[in-house]
Amino acid sequence: MNPPDFHKMRIFQKLGRVDAKSLESCDQLLLILPSKPDASHFRQLPQGSKLQRVMRKSVSDSTPAFTSRLSNKKQTQIVAGALSKNASAFEQLTLGRQLVAAASPEKAGSLGICVIGFDSTEQAKICNNILAAALASAFELPSFKSKNSPPGIKSVRLIGVDERVDTARTEAEAHGNNLARWLTTMPPNKMDAVSYADLIRNLAQARGWTYKRFGTKELLKLSAGAFLAVAQGNNNDSASIIRIRYRPGRTNARADLGLVGKGIIFDTGGTNLKSFESMLDMHGDMQGSAVALGILLTISELKLPIAVDCWLALTENRTGPNAYKSQDVVTAANGKTIQTIHTDAEGRMALADTLVLASRDKPGILFDYATLTGTCVSAITTRYSGVFTNRPELHPRLKRTGQNCGERVWPFPIGEEFMEALKSETADFMQCSPKGAGDHILAASFLSEFIENDTPWVHMDLSASDNDGGLGHVGSRFTGFGVRYTMSVILDENLFKAN
Ligand SMILES: [Zn+2]
Numbered sequence: 001m002n003p004p005d006f007h008k009m010r011i012f013q014k015l016g017r018v019d020a021k022s023l024e025s026c027d028q029l030l031l032i033l034p035s036k037p038d039a040s041h042f043r044q045l046p047q048g049s050k051l052q053r054v055m056r057k058s059v060s061d062s063t064p065a066f067t068s069r070l071s072n073k074k075q076t077q078i079v080a081g082a083l084s085k086n087a088s089a090f091e092q093l094t095l096g097r098q099l100v101a102a103a104s105p106e107k108a109g110s111l112g113i114c115v116i117g118f119d120s121t122e123q124a125k126i127c128n129n130i131l132a133a134a135l136a137s138a139f140e141l142p143s144f145k146s147k148n149s150p151p152g153i154k155s156v157r158l159i160g161v162d163e164r165v166d167t168a169r170t171e172a173e174a175h176g177n178n179l180a181r182w183l184t185t186m187p188p189n190k191m192d193a194v195s196y197a198d199l200i201r202n203l204a205q206a207r208g209w210t211y212k213r214f215g216t217k218e219l220l221k222l223s224a225g226a227f228l229a230v231a232q233g234n235n236n237d238s239a240s241i242i243r244i245r246y247r248p249g250r251t252n253a254r255a256d257l258g259l260v261g262k263g264i265i266f267d268t269g270g271t272n273l274k275s276f277e278s279m280l281d282m283h284g285d286m287q288g289s290a291v292a293l294g295i296l297l298t299i300s301e302l303k304l305p306i307a308v309d310c311w312l313a314l315t316e317n318r319t320g321p322n323a324y325k326s327q328d329v330v331t332a333a334n335g336k337t338i339q340t341i342h343t344d345a346e347g348r349m350a351l352a353d354t355l356v357l358a359s360r361d362k363p364g365i366l367f368d369y370a371t372l373t374g375t376c377v378s379a380i381t382t383r384y385s386g387v388f389t390n391r392p393e394l395h396p397r398l399k400r401t402g403q404n405c406g407e408r409v410w411p412f413p414i415g416e417e418f419m420e421a422l423k424s425e426t427a428d429f430m431q432c433s434p435k436g437a438g439d440h441i442l443a444a445s446f447l448s449e450f451i452e453n454d455t456p457w458v459h460m461d462l463s464a465s466d467n468d469g470g471l472g473h474v475g476s477r478f479t480g481f482g483v484r485y486t487m488s489v490i491l492d493e494n495l496f497k498a499n
Contacts, residue, residue: 006179022157022160023046027077029114031080032083045116093406104152109151110155176301193234193239207297209296222333239315257366260355264316271343288369325343333356338429383408390457399411408464414444421435
């Protein structure tokens with residue numbers, strides 16, 4: 001199986017004054033104005049006084065603020081939005097998503113973006129955030145309809161920018177996010193653990209990453225009993241842990257960054273079977289792995305000078321005569337024993353061994369991504385994701401990153417005191433508590449038992465992976481949350497520079 005086609009969106013820029021000719025080239029124009037635009041702002045636009053009249057008649061505080069058409073050959077459709085001067089990144093991204101959605105029922109073709117009334121730095125930032133929404137919307141998610149969907153956005157034009165806007169990062173992040181959403185949307189019968197591994201190998205080959213697949217045999221040798229407990233319910237030998245390596249410099253360099261992703265292709269809940277509603281969208285339970293892969297793709301496209309190892313735990317969680325069950329005791333790759341309580345808590349089992357393998361290689365820092373617990377959603381809804389770390393001093397930076405980039409997170413505590421709730425009679429600890437309160441904290445505390453060498457580690461419970469109607473700049477319910485966030489940790493928080 002092959003990864004999706006990442007054809008590059010054509011992005012044009014027109015510097016200086018907005019003229020009639022550059023608007024003539026747009027089928028639609030997203031016009032972003034300050035929240036209380038005045039005549040001076042409209043004077044910067046051809047047919048500006050007409051637009052100002054339309055705005056006066058429109059309902060205030062609505063999104064779009066107004067829509068109109070220019071009297072030119074293309075009858076360019078104007079979709080305008082208002083942004084306050086201190087709007088957060090999340091608010092800018094959300095406006096982008098809403099404006100793109102309002103514009104898209106029309107034949108999309110060439111989409112213009114014009115930001116007026118902000119200083120150059122702010123203008124560039126807003127342009128990039130609206131562009132992020134356009135790139136998310138333009139990307140085609142897997143569809144198996146017999147009729148083709150109407151053509152979407154073909155090109156983007158940034159019109160009237162003061163200076164050339166650097167869009168390289170936004171484009172690379174869009175590719176990473178799009179890949180994550182594409183993989184997550186894939187129906188589980190079209191992409192099983194074997195074809196997923198296959199796709200990753202093809203992607204690795206095309207991008208010059210090294211690829212290694214640890215199948216059941218290798219995992220048995222590594223005594224990865226926690227991962228294998230989940231995999232034993234499969235009716236074939238499809239499960240594996242995949243390692244891909246990106247090395248911009250020396251090929252034998254230690255990883256600066258380790259990425260780990262939960263890749264449960266379909267989660268039935270196992271022997272403790274899920275109900276219809278909870279099982280319905282469980283093809284999305286591999287989103288953590290897709291996000292890790294999306295981050296690696298973004299880093300690689302930006303040719304960042306950091307060495308990265310990416311570990312993906314791929315398996316189904318099925319019922320059947322061989323499936324694991326409550327009270328099974330298994331031994332993980334680090335020798336710790338686990339009393340199984342609930343087979344639907346398979347994510348932490350699959351991750352446990354994967355984290356052991358990833359942290360054994362002593363990466364500078366390790367991040368993992370998993371659609372892990374319902375209690376994380378109960379705690380912070382599907383608008384935020386939870387973060388947990390064995391370096392609590394990172395909490396302020398982790399939280400700040402979310403505010404700065406628009407993929408927002410909330411830190412939770414972990415640690416030994418929470419392991420009290422996982423005390424076991426038959427093994428070193430229980431997999432989860434039969435009681436279930438604070439399961440996101442217990443799950444993260446459980447995972448911390450599998451971090452070797454005291455590796456600095458951040459766990460992201462992806463409660464924001466699936467939000468009805470989309471989130472931020474992304475319009476689809478599967479959000480690919482975590483790609484943009486992690487790039488911001490690396491690039492804005494300067495993770496790899498002393499601080
Ligand atoms: Zn589960």
